[in-house]
Amino acid sequence: MNWQFARVLELVEETPRCTSLILEPPDWPGHRAGQHVDVRLTAEDGYQAQRSYSIASGPEDAQLLLTIERLDDGEVSPYLVDELRPGDELELRGPVGGYFVWERSSGGPLLLIAGGSGVVPLRAMLRHHVATGSDAAVRLLYSARSLDEVLYRHELESLMSDHGIGVHVALTRAWPEDWGGHRGRISPELLGDVSWPPGEHPLIYICGPTGFVEDVAGQLVDAGNDPARIRTERFGPSGG
Amino acid sequence: MQPLDGNAIAGALYDAFGDEMTTTTGICEHCGATGPLAELRVYTRAPGIVARCPSCGNVVLVLVDARGTPRIHLALELLDGGETEGPRGRLQGSG
Numbered sequence: 001m002n003w004q005f006a007r008v009l010e011l012v013e014e015t016p017r018c019t020s021l022i023l024e025p026p027d028w029p030g031h032r033a034g035q036h037v038d039v040r041l042t043a044e045d046g047y048q049a050q051r052s053y054s055i056a057s058g059p060e061d062a063q064l065l066l067t068i069e070r071l072d073d074g075e076v077s078p079y080l081v082d083e084l085r086p087g088d089e090l091e092l093r094g095p096v097g098g099y100f101v102w103e104r105s106s107g108g109p110l111l112l113i114a115g116g117s118g119v120v121p122l123r124a125m126l127r128h129h130v131a132t133g134s135d136a137a138v139r140l141l142y143s144a145r146s147l148d149e150v151l152y153r154h155e156l157e158s159l160m161s162d163h164g165i166g167v168h169v170a171l172t173r174a175w176p177e178d179w180g181g182h183r184g185r186i187s188p189e190l191l192g193d194v195s196w197p198p199g200e201h202p203l204i205y206i207c208g209p210t211g212f213v214e215d216v217a218g219q220l221v222d223a224g225n226d227p228a229r230i231r232t233e234r235f236g237p238s239g240g
Numbered sequence: 241m242q243p244l245d246g247n248a249i250a251g252a253l254y255d256a257f258g259d260e261m262t263t264t265t266g267i268c269e270h271c272g273a274t275g276p277l278a279e280l281r282v283y284t285r286a287p288g289i290v291a292r293c294p295s296c297g298n299v300v301l302v303l304v305d306a307r308g309t310p311r312i313h314l315a316l317e318l319l320d321g322g323e324t325e326g327p328r329g330r331l332q333g334s335g
Contacts, residue, residue: 036250052247052248052249094251096254209242210242210244233245234247
């Protein structure tokens, strides 16, 4: 798997902390929903820093899209968000990973659970679901700190209204006065409301910060869900 | 520091083993827990990459780049690659 320089076509500010990069790699073999790319930066003195980022675009999308959360003390993400410009080149390789992947043949019912920017690979799965006309029942439970940190908000609204996907947003720190969604962290009660009964064997993907993933996966197993139907992906402050 | 998991080192594992490894099943030599390498707890801020068993916490994999050549220390028995059946429950420790 070779490194290559992808051209940056466009940058889209998604939220105050997250920016999407639309990239054009010269040689892209295609990817599966949930896979990553490795991004490598090289300083003038030869020092290199490398990070793995989830792919936000679906396999059927024409363009490769990454959504990067800017971590203030990060080595890589501040450069990607603040310094990169259209026309620049970014060194990457991929796709990599095969575990946290959902394909149409994986079926459902499918419960996707995101903490913060953990929604990025889940977006690829949602887009794959829609693009392939999958008949799996799909629900997304997305925990964010506040409404202005919710990624892909308009797209999620359209998935709900146009494609029958159940989208549930939990806001943990701040919410509008008239907020009709869940307030506070994900609880066993909320999971009980959003998920299918364990007897229906939902296929569950959880992506978020390590503590979030451990907490939610633990709640789901305690509620009687089969651990073999739960796939997890953790990121943390070292992801910068 | 909170660890990442094996998904985050898919590229480094590919370098070291020449194949996609996160779906490969490993058996911990310390405690016998079995599961996909994606479920390992991974620390990337050490010199090199250190991965621990999610069940017993012992180090099961160390990857160091020695002047461009990956050096691997492994305390895992690896079963056939290309496992796509999904996670094995026992390697899903509670962290």
